[in-house]
Amino acid sequence: MCARRDAGEPIDRRMMLAVLGNTDLGGVTVGAYLGRLVTEATTVINAPGYARAIAQAARMRKVLETAQEAVAAMTDGSLRDPAAHAAYMIEALDEVASAGLAEHVRRITLGKSTAGVLARIAETREGKKRRGVPYGVPKLDAVTLGMRPGQFIVLAGRPAMGKTLTALHIAIAAARSGGAVGMFSLEMEADELSERVLSALAYDPRAREPISYRAIAEARSLSDEALWRLEEAQKEAARIPLWIEPQAGVTLSQIASRARQMRLTAERQGQPLAALIIDHIGLVRPSKRYSGNRVQEMTEISSGLKGLAKELSVPVLGLSQLSREVERREDKRPILSDLRDSGSIEQDADVVLGLYRESYYLERKTDLTDDEINRLARAQNILEIEILKQRGGPTLRIECFADLAANVLAEAYL
Structure with a gap:
């Protein structure tokens, strides 16, 4: 030898x-x-195979232990809160599911990857394929190429800037053209979101009677014409594959588990999962690993959402509050450092969009000057979407028409 x-x-x-x-x-x-x-x-050639077998056995033990704990808790009478125990089980089993998925990440050669890029270019030129899921704002779609698979996108703004309005507009645009959209609403109930959607779909700038979502909630002052428009809007809404998860206080593991179920459901229906929307990431319940350390908790959540976007190969849009430092500046337009609680959001995000409405601040200011009165008149129904960060693309400001009462957003008519 x-x-x-x-x-x-x-x-x-x-x-x-x-x-x-x-x-x-x-x-x-x-x-x-x-x-x-x-x-x-026995040679080192087979070492990776043995390591995989050991890891597989460890995950099997984890599943077995979790199941045995559940059986014991249900049979010995110690289980007092089934929902809390189910949440614990989801988190424990999600670790196993995530590990299994990570093991099967597909390795790809540079040659095959670049060939795929050229094939996509050919399909795009022929109009057969679009790279990203649309935001529904033409200029924003042109600059960013839409929401691309695997991207973690942050939509940030102070309260009353129109974050939910913009998120619903994006969700409807994505669902109409790209497939199913899952929306995790940790702040609002499904009925509240549905009122806003109906108001937006029933919007007609030529109509004599605007239909605000508050009028829909009150219901009494609606005319027969308004009811007819709402019925037509409901028929249109029924054709839009927007799936709402309205539970508050969900963990990152629960979001990941339900997102995987959404993808399977969408595939069984013959359509892709186009996007996930989290409203908002500050309300996602963190694990107990960094209990009390808000910066580390938000780091865990933002990196987890980025990981989920890559795992499912779909864009994940997370709404985020901005810190109060904005209110102390003369120019209250958002900047990247305003992102609340953690710099990791800025780091993990592929795209950061900041929202700003000048009219909100001018309307609340006393003793307006003549110049401010003119600015207020021009700024009515104007929402600025500023691209604060974009990997591989420009940053710029886009003005949109926004009717907050009717929950309508469109590119400004300039």
């Missing part, structure tokens, strides 16, 4: 048998002995 190795020749059972001959070694031939060496040998 050493002689053949030094000569750079291969070593295998047949070659060794040809060199040594199949002589009898005393009850066993050379061929049988070599065969036994081959079958019983």
Whole structure:
């Protein structure tokens, strides 16, 4: 063997048998002995396979332990809150599911990846494929190429800047053209969101009677014409695959688990999962790992959402509050450092969009100057969307028409 190795020749059972001959070694031939060496040998070549088997056994034990704990809690009478125990089980089992998915991440060669890029270019030029899921604002779509698979996008603003309005507009635009959209509403109930959607879908700038979502909530002052428009809007809404999860206080593991279920449901219906929207990430319940350290908790949540976007290969849009430092500045337009609680949001996000309405601040200011009165008149129903960060793209400001009462957003008519 050493002689053949030094000569750079291969070593295998047949070659060794040809060199040594199949002589009898005393009850066993050379061929049988070599065969036994081959079958019983353990080499480092198989180490990755053994490691995978050990990891697989550990995950099986974790699943078994979790199931046994659940059975014990249900049979010995110690279970007092089934919902809390179910949440614990989801978090424990999600670790197993995530580990299994990570193990099967597909490795790809540079040649195959670049060939895929050229194929996508050809499909895009022929109009067969669009790279990203649309935001529903033409200029924003043109600059960002839409919401692309695997991106973590942050939509940030102070209260009353129109975050939910913008998120619903994006959700409807994405669902109309890209497939199913999952929206995790940790702040509002499904009925509140539905009122806003109906108001937006029933919007008609030529109509004599605007329908605000507050009027829909009150219901009494609606005319017959308004009711007809709402009925038509409901028919349109029924065709939009927007799925709302209105539960408050969900964990990152619960979001991930339900998002995977959404993707499976969408695929069974013959459509892709186009996007996930989290309203808002500050209300996601963190794990107990960094209990009391808000910066580390938000780091865990933002990196987890980025990981989920890559795992499912869908864009994840997370709404975020801005810090109160904005209110202390003369110019209250958002900047990246205003992102609340953690710099990791800025780091993990592929795109950060900041929202600003000048009219909100001017309307609350006393003793307006003539210049401020003119600015207020021009700023009515204007919402600024500023791209604060974009990997591989420009940053700029886009003015949109926004009717907050009717929950309508459109690119400004300039």
